[in-house]
Amino acid sequence: MSGELGGMYDVFRNLLETSTPTEAVKQLEILGVDDERIQRIREFHEHQLLSIKEMEEPRVAVNGNRETWYTGPRENDRAWPAIQRELERSGWGPDAIEDLDSASTRVVSLLNHPKEPDFSTRGLVVGYVQSGKTTNFTSVMAKAADRGYKLFIVLAGIHNGLRRQTQARLAQQLVESNPTSWSQLTGLDRDFVPTENAASFFGGSNSTHVLCVVKKNATVLRKFALWLESASDYLQQAPALVIDDEADQASVATTSINPLILRILDTLPKAAYVGYTATPFANVLIDPAAKDLYPSDFIVNLPQPKAHFGTEVLFGRYALDGEDPEDVDDGYDMIRSVPAEDVPLVSPSTRADADGFTPEITDTLEEAVQYFWLTSAARRVRGTGNKHATMLIHTSMRIQVHNSFRIPLKKIRAHTLDHLDDPGTLRRLRTLWDEETARVAAEDFGETKVPFDTLLEELPGVIGDCRIIMDNSDSEDTLDYDNGPVVAIAVGGNKFSRGLTLEGLAVTYFVRAASAYDTLLQMGRWFGFRHGYADLPRVWMTDELHAAFRHLATVEADMRRDIDVYLHENETPQTFAVRLRTHPVLRVTAAAKMQSAIRASAAYGGRRIQTRYFHTRADWLRDNQNAARDLVRRAVAEAVTQDSRPEDGRHILHGVPHTDVLDFLSRYRFHESSQECDAALISSYVRRRVQQGSLLRWNVAIVGNRAGDTDTDFTFAPDIAVGRITRARLQSPTGEPDFADIKTLMSRADATVDLVDVPRGLEEDEIKRERRKQLPDTGLLVLYPIDKDSRPSELRKKSREPLDAEDHVIGIGLVFPEPRQDSAVDWDGSYISADLSGIRLEDTDDEDLRTLEGEDAA
Numbered sequence: 001m002s003g004e005l006g007g008m009y010d011v012f013r014n015l016l017e018t019s020t021p022t023e024a025v026k027q028l029e030i031l032g033v034d035d036e037r038i039q040r041i042r043e044f045h046e047h048q049l050l051s052i053k054e055m056e057e058p059r060v061a062v063n064g065n066r067e068t069w070y071t072g073p074r075e076n077d078r079a080w081p082a083i084q085r086e087l088e089r090s091g092w093g094p095d096a097i098e099d100l101d102s103a104s105t106r107v108v109s110l111l112n113h114p115k116e117p118d119f120s121t122r123g124l125v126v127g128y129v130q131s132g133k134t135t136n137f138t139s140v141m142a143k144a145a146d147r148g149y150k151l152f153i154v155l156a157g158i159h160n161g162l163r164r165q166t167q168a169r170l171a172q173q174l175v176e177s178n179p180t181s182w183s184q185l186t187g188l189d190r191d192f193v194p195t196e197n198a199a200s201f202f203g204g205s206n207s208t209h210v211l212c213v214v215k216k217n218a219t220v221l222r223k224f225a226l227w228l229e230s231a232s233d234y235l236q237q238a239p240a241l242v243i244d245d246e247a248d249q250a251s252v253a254t255t256s257i258n259p260l261i262l263r264i265l266d267t268l269p270k271a272a273y274v275g276y277t278a279t280p281f282a283n284v285l286i287d288p289a290a291k292d293l294y295p296s297d298f299i300v301n302l303p304q305p306k307a308h309f310g311t312e313v314l315f316g317r318y319a320l321d322g323e324d325p326e327d328v329d330d331g332y333d334m335i336r337s338v339p340a341e342d343v344p345l346v347s348p349s350t351r352a353d354a355d356g357f358t359p360e361i362t363d364t365l366e367e368a369v370q371y372f373w374l375t376s377a378a379r380r381v382r383g384t385g386n387k388h389a390t391m392l393i394h395t396s397m398r399i400q401v402h403n404s405f406r407i408p409l410k411k412i413r414a415h416t417l418d419h420l421d422d423p424g425t426l427r428r429l430r431t432l433w434d435e436e437t438a439r440v441a442a443e444d445f446g447e448t449k450v451p452f453d454t455l456l457e458e459l460p461g462v463i464g465d466c467r468i469i470m471d472n473s474d475s476e477d478t479l480d481y482d483n484g485p486v487v488a489i490a491v492g493g494n495k496f497s498r499g500l501t502l503e504g505l506a507v508t509y510f511v512r513a514a515s516a517y518d519t520l521l522q523m524g525r526w527f528g529f530r531h532g533y534a535d536l537p538r539v540w541m542t543d544e545l546h547a548a549f550r551h552l553a554t555v556e557a558d559m560r561r562d563i564d565v566y567l568h569e570n571e572t573p574q575t576f577a578v579r580l581r582t583h584p585v586l587r588v589t590a591a592a593k594m595q596s597a598i599r600a601s602a603a604y605g606g607r608r609i610q611t612r613y614f615h616t617r618a619d620w621l622r623d624n625q626n627a628a629r630d631l632v633r634r635a636v637a638e639a640v641t642q643d644s645r646p647e648d649g650r651h652i653l654h655g656v657p658h659t660d661v662l663d664f665l666s667r668y669r670f671h672e673s674s675q676e677c678d679a680a681l682i683s684s685y686v687r688r689r690v691q692q693g694s695l696l697r698w699n700v701a702i703v704g705n706r707a708g709d710t711d712t713d714f715t716f717a718p719d720i721a722v723g724r725i726t727r728a729r730l731q732s733p734t735g736e737p738d739f740a741d742i743k744t745l746m747s748r749a750d751a752t753v754d755l756v757d758v759p760r761g762l763e764e765d766e767i768k769r770e771r772r773k774q775l776p777d778t779g780l781l782v783l784y785p786i787d788k789d790s791r792p793s794e795l796r797k798k799s800r801e802p803l804d805a806e807d808h809v810i811g812i813g814l815v816f817p818e819p820r821q822d823s824a825v826d827w828d829g830s831y832i833s834a835d836l837s838g839i840r841l842e843d844t845d846d847e848d849l850r851t852l853e854g855e856d857a858a
Helices: 003-015 021-030 035-053 079-089 094-109 133-146 160-175 218-229 232-237 257-267 311-315 340-346 363-382 399-404 406-418 423-439 459-465 517-523 543-569 618-638 658-667 679-691 748-752 764-774 846-852
Strands: 059-062 119-126 151-156 182-184 209-214 240-245 270-277 298-301 335-337 389-394 467-470 487-491 505-510 538-541 597-599 608-610 641-645 650-657 697-703 713-717 720-723 779-786 809-815 831-834
Touching: 003 021, 003 035, 021 035, 035 094, 079 094, 079 133, 079 160, 094 133, 094 298, 119 133, 133 151, 133 160, 133 240, 133 270, 151 160, 160 182, 160 209, 209 218, 218 232, 218 257, 240 257, 257 270, 311 543, 335 363, 335 543, 340 363, 363 389, 363 406, 363 423, 363 459, 363 487, 363 505, 363 538, 399 406, 406 459, 406 467, 406 487, 538 543, 618 650, 618 658, 618 697, 618 713, 618 779, 618 809, 650 658, 650 720, 658 679, 658 697, 658 779, 697 720, 713 779, 748 764, 748 809
Parallel strands: 119 270, 119 298, 151 209, 151 240, 182 209, 240 270, 335 538, 389 487, 389 505, 467 487, 505 538, 697 779
Antiparallel strands: 059 298, 597 831, 608 809, 641 650, 650 697, 713 720, 779 809
């Protein structure tokens, strides 16, 4: 746009500083601008907005009646450009700043215009643990300030450490660059304390922005609510942005903190509430029909930043619906096993045992500590990335347990330092370094391995500089990254389990149990950015915790994909509830936060599932062999037709009664780690489909190699034999007995084995379409006889090892037809979601909380 019209558009944009878009148009009319030019200005403005609305990232679900008004930063802005300059000085690259600019612009575009007469917005921004959420909401605050928002309230977790850290970040990035533009109600060492004459902060003559960073603490929030209410006559001119950091903690389903947050929001005539969290499990389960904090206006799904260490990098995940397991990354080999028998040696079993507890420096703990010193020395040699180096030991929430580690850790530090010249010590350290660097190649992360002899020169200095810190609420000797490079082993608990950043975290020893997804995921302080040492992080934990985090990685990926459904299906937070996978042992979140949750539809229709994990002991394997042979014998007798191709290693039995399949599922034993293979849920689903007239008949296929060699054949029934297939197991760093992970059993082509005239190389969607056409109501069960030795090929020896089972393994694959559109398929019991039935649409960490909600927790 150029010339006179361009000048008029600039006038329109300036009017938007003090008026809503509708009011700005009226003022153009008052200025005498003709209707045609106004229409062209509006069309150009809509075009500008369209580029914001159609951003690929971040993904957004938005209530359809929300008006977008924000078109991005302007030349005369002050707050956002100051943040931009600060980030450039601190080493942020242009691409990272551009991504942050786009993401924060999108969030601001979902807020209400500050000049609207009144508004009450509920939004949620979902990020990743330790992924820069604070920088995102600081940028959102800056851009909102540049457009006229007056009051900024940040609810910064439940601990002083996180509140202080957040206050420092906001003061540095918002206040120090424009000190005359801000009034701070809180300080580094001062939570909110009421001041005289609250109205003076909001009166018409006071043009400064007001910043308040408070803990989610009942006493503090009550004081703040009373203080705000005393200025209620002036708040109409104070549009407010309330940022709830760690929005799933304390804000949801608590007896006093939640009502106090709602009370504060009710006091503000113009308030936009935006929750930020990496674990939104509680937030998406709030009752949407209640007057609460359910994100009814928008949900923003921030993309994972480049070079961010998330759950999948460390733990891998299971395949989601429609994914080929072979295409799913299993994560890097960075997890080390802590034997179950070590746990009581480093963490007391009961509260009573905590008093007088003395931990042992177990072999695994000593190995973790020594590896930390080696990584710190290697990072000094590299001289790049984060200047700090931290190790976290997290075994208990109890302060007396933390303190008990001080003397044993000081002893191992002194002993290692005194014996660095001993040949035996050097040999052990060299072996540890060479083994660890062989398991994760530095080249995979653009780094170069530091030779042991080179890092050895730095090792005495690293060990000598290493501080042993008990960082908890009783400790005076806390982590301080503001006064030069730090090398520290920090022992702590709840203080490290939410939001607090451990700079340069490289090694974690973690055996703390947790019963809920959000609690466990937030304890994972090892997530984040690892510039200059991305090849070096390691986590020592129990196999049980390892499995739990792998499940969480799958839950997280599934949840984010569900959020993305909003965008593709034009759904809104009020018409589509995010589903969350459940777990046999772990809760999704605290029980109080799930009171409004319902079981969600997530049946097996259209899915292809397969066995991946197996026990290797003979009795378990033979039970499955017997179940498979009995199924095949009955199928031979009862099948409608039979198609045998022994030269191809194939037998297909068509039209087998569903009762035979259900009987097989009642006898076949799935490994406990097989999250998607639950015999009871599958059988329940089959019975429901049968009641609807589907899945009455099944095709049973046997897939193997060419038959004819008695040494390699597996016989299911007379004249039904195939050659055994090879499925080597993934290498197990723990060498866990009686366990094998083969990752992929079933090829995509196997899902078409019972179809007629289908070409090779079909994709998943094409296979579903072909099955819908040929066998719309027929399920497929595939049996695979796996050779008990199953040695890997030469190409796979780096990642695989022989199966080494005590007997031959029977793997199974199941392919379910999609339900017909008029079919009411019930839930399968493995998902929950919010209950949206009460919404009327127009046509258009428990112990901490008990303390913090009390009157005595200032």
